[in-house]
Amino acid sequence: MLTTVGRKSVSWLSQRRGFVASAAAAVDAVVDKANSPFLRFGNPVPTDVGMNQFLPHLPxxxxxxxxxxxxxxxxxxxxxxxxxxxxxxxxxxxxxxxxxxxxxxxxxxxxxxxxxxxxxxxxxxxxxxxxxxxxxxxxxxxxxxxxxxxxxxxxxxxxxxxxxxxxxxxxxxxxxxxxxxxxxxxxxxxxxxxxxxxxxxxxxxxxxxxxxxxxxxxxxxxxxxxxxxxxxxxxxxxxxxxxxxxxxxxxxxxxxxxxxxxxxxxxxxxxxxxxxxxxxEPAVFTGSEVRLRDPDQPLVHLAIAFQGASWSDPDSIPLMVMQTMLGTWDKHSAAGRHTGSKLAELIATNNLANSMMAFNTNYHDTGLFGVYATADPKTSNLEDLCWGIMRHTSGMCYNVSESDVARAKNQLKASILYSQDGTTGAAEDLGRSMLVYNRRIPRAELFARIDAVDATTIKEIAQRFILDQDIAVATLGNTQFMPDYTWLRRRTYWLRY
Incomplete structure (x- = not known):
């Protein structure tokens, strides 16, 4: 059974957040963080991690x-x-x-x-x-x-x-x-x-x-x-x-x-x-759907995408943060159900899919932003899976917490550094950057642009790319119980009273 949160629970959530904040303040007042065995090596509440100390050592x-x-x-x-x-x-x-x-x-x-x-x-x-x-x-x-x-x-x-x-x-x-x-x-x-x-x-x-x-x-x-x-x-x-x-x-x-x-x-x-x-010959995005129905496929593969940003679009950086917020998850992952992504946590807790990943692909004049997932139609509810994907994607237009943004920014900056650890990844980034920007964006500049993203920025960018926007959908497998295009398109926005 899928766990949902209705409109009536918003006030309860607000009260709960207030309680958590009060409790955290009380703990801070009485706990010596330096000597606490619980907080000595980390904090369950994410904060911005400055990585500027690494930048002078980069080539x-x-x-x-x-x-x-x-x-x-x-x-x-x-x-x-x-x-x-x-x-x-x-x-x-x-x-x-x-x-x-x-x-x-x-x-x-x-x-x-x-x-x-x-x-x-x-x-x-x-x-x-x-x-x-x-x-x-x-x-x-x-x-x-x-x-x-x-x-x-x-x-x-x-x-x-x-x-x-x-x-x-x-x-x-x-x-x-x-x-x-x-x-x-x-x-x-x-x-x-x-x-x-x-x-x-x-x-x-x-x-x-x-x-x-x-x-x-x-x-x-x-x-x-x-x-x-x-x-x-x-x-x-x-x-x-x-x-x-x-x-x-x-x-x-x-x-x-x-x-x-x-x-x-x-x-x-x-x-x-x-x-x-x-x-x-510019790229022209068309809201549409293609279904490749194959009942013999053991899994259903689905991708739901919005039109994204081009390489040179200033909003490409916030979209990278949004992609990280939606996250990636696989049922064979050692993390299990415990992940910073609320979408991944929902999918893992309710056994809605075998794997999922957010993607953000850039081109010269456009892009694709969305979520790809695989699910077993015998054990997973495809409608609930699609509801979760659309709920958390369109939800970024309305409710975004600073803690989620901070966590995603830390993960994004770390992944950029990790991807360029080897010589091949670094050379690829150099070549692509020169073709796309005609320069190599300094890591200090890139990290500063990432650090400038906050919850308000995420909501503004989501309202540009997601709120009541057309989507492109591609599915493969036993798609008999897959919701239709109109059902998905309707969930690109919330009805709020």
């Missing part, structure tokens, strides 16, 4: 522009024995067409299939001989090729990256072989419900606009992509003004710049900018 970010306008950014970590160096490109599936959708991902596969100087075997042997690791990925707005190597081999890694990006042979035989590999990859992804749900969420949220396309593209496109499509995509999108070389670890910036100038100076300087491409 300095250095940026240099090459002769052709390409940007080189690095952070040298004292004592690091390895480095991650990569090329981040402001190009992805968003900048394709309906007929060429899948080209960016196809090109990622072809990059490792031999160049004019190195065969496939030469590439593999060379990177393994230096104990390195070469990888790549494609997203809707960005493509990345990176290598993780020991410090002494950064220059060689830059040479390899420049070779695969500028001199790939793109042989017809390799294209045909890789076509089959991608088709098998698509079949594997069809068996990953989370990937399927988020692809359909984008497709329904951004109908008839570029962000609605999948990264791999439809199978018929993959079967029809030609060498000419790949060459054309490179010439249009792989230009110096849309590429960043980023490195983190024990890398020397001057050495990195010399290697980059040597190997990337022949890149064309300018092409069509992403600002022009986005302006010509």
């Amino acid at each position: 300095e970010t250095k940026v240099t522009h090459l002769s052709n306008g390409m940007r080189v950014v690095s952070e040298q970590v004292p004592g690091a024995t390895t480095s991650t160096v990569g090329v981040w490109i402001d190009a992805g599936s968003r900048y394709e067409t309906d007929t060429t959708n899948g080209t960016a991902h196809f090109l990622e596969h072809m990059a490792f299939k031999g160049t004019e100087k190195r065969s496939v075997k030469d590439l593999e042997v060379e990177i393994e001989n230096i104990g390195g690791h070469l990888n790549a990925y494609t997203s809707r707005e960005q493509t990345c090729y990176f290598a993780k190597v020991q410090n002494g081999h950064v220059g060689q890694a830059v040479d390899i990256l420049s070779d695969i990006l500028q001199n790939s042979k793109l042989e017809e035989r390799a294209i045909e072989r890789e076509r089959e590999v991608i088709l098998r990859e698509m079949q594997e992804i069809e068996g990953m419900p989370e990937e399927v749900v988020f692809d359909h969420l984008h497709a329904t949220a951004f109908q008839h606009s570029p962000l609605g396309r999948t990264i791999l593209g439809p199978a018929e496109n993959v079967r029809g992509i030609t060498r000419e499509n790949l060459v054309e995509y490179i010439s249009k999108n792989y230009t110096a003004d849309r590429m960043v070389i980023a490195a983190a670890g024990g890398v020397d910036h001057d050495t990195l710049v010399k290697a980059a100038e040597k190997h990337f100076s022949k890149l064309p300087e300018k092409g069509v900018s992403t600002a022009e491409l986005v302006k010509n």
Whole structure:
């Protein structure tokens, strides 16, 4: 049975808060916190944790522009024995067409299939001989090729990256072989419900606009992509003004710049900018729903999303705090039911889902903010699960406690620091920041913007993005007892008297 809180209990909650505050004040008056065994190592009431003491120890970010306008950014970590160096490109599936959708991902596969100087075997042997690791990925707005190597081999890694990006042979035989590999990859992804749900969420949220396309593209496109499509995509999108070389670890910036100038100076300087491409084909959010009913699926996978903020939107920071407030939970988590997120606590206590997570995805001109959850339809009540998600999401428009905000801000700042502990995470953040902001936002500035968020800010931002706003919904599994779109849309606001 789901535990609910009705309108009549608001006054009781206010009285209870007053009682708790009075009790806390009384305890403070009589308890010596320094010697208390209960409060010596922590306080059950969250307060802002200042992390400014860590900022002076963070590495300095250095940026240099090459002769052709390409940007080189690095952070040298004292004592690091390895480095991650990569090329981040402001190009992805968003900048394709309906007929060429899948080209960016196809090109990622072809990059490792031999160049004019190195065969496939030469590439593999060379990177393994230096104990390195070469990888790549494609997203809707960005493509990345990176290598993780020991410090002494950064220059060689830059040479390899420049070779695969500028001199790939793109042989017809390799294209045909890789076509089959991608088709098998698509079949594997069809068996990953989370990937399927988020692809359909984008497709329904951004109908008839570029962000609605999948990264791999439809199978018929993959079967029809030609060498000419790949060459054309490179010439249009792989230009110096849309590429960043980023490195983190024990890398020397001057050495990195010399290697980059040597190997990337022949890149064309300018092409069509992403600002022009986005302006010509902007993302258009559509309130809508897609259901993939499959009774044979053991779990129901659902995602409910509002239109979010773009990378450059000032409100993207409060949305990050709101995402942290909604939280993440899994039934196999060691924390069990005890979590700072009220939504996660409700779901765990009432056995409403197997897992849940809030998400906040940013793009150049829009975003997606919402909650993804998985539930067993045999043991979970889907209507109660949806009620809990909508209740706590729309509830941020009305009731937000400073303690919840303080806890979320502490968690967010810590997660930012944790994500950049390794050289790969730091390099990725450097590359993405340069593409999105054309600068690396200093951690001091980022933390100051997070610290400026309070309960009033959360309510104001929630009223902009959530209050009575259209939603996009994607579900997969036995959705027979899933509430319909109108039921969910009605719960984007509260009726208060």
